Amino acid sequence: MDAVTFVNWRKSSRSSGNPQQCVEVGSAPALRGVRDSKLGAASPVLAFGHGAFDDFLAAIKGGRFRR
Template identity: 50%
Template sequence: MFTNWRKSTKSLHNPEQCVEVGTAPNATGVRDTKDRDGGLLSFTKERWTDFLAAVKADEFNA
């Protein structure tokens, strides 16, 4: 279902906490690079866009 998996740029300098992001026509998937068959999180395009906006606005850095 998901294709074009790529490693998160935030993971490049921290190999112990790597995640990959993949795409599908109407969704985005996130999985652990070290356990690619261990399951994934799936987001609608709208939720993924909201998540990225929150990250860029530093809303998770409490």
């Protein structure tokens, strides 16, 4: 995969109370990226197509990833 530049990183509103659970979401053409905000630009990025990102968010909101 060629290098992708994500822009407009924004911190998740769900991350604001706990510094150990900070995530940011950025965008690129046809992609959304998720990274650890504590690492900033040094963080690896998990990239999703728009449809897959919507499915990922729905799974999170539905509690699928709760411990």
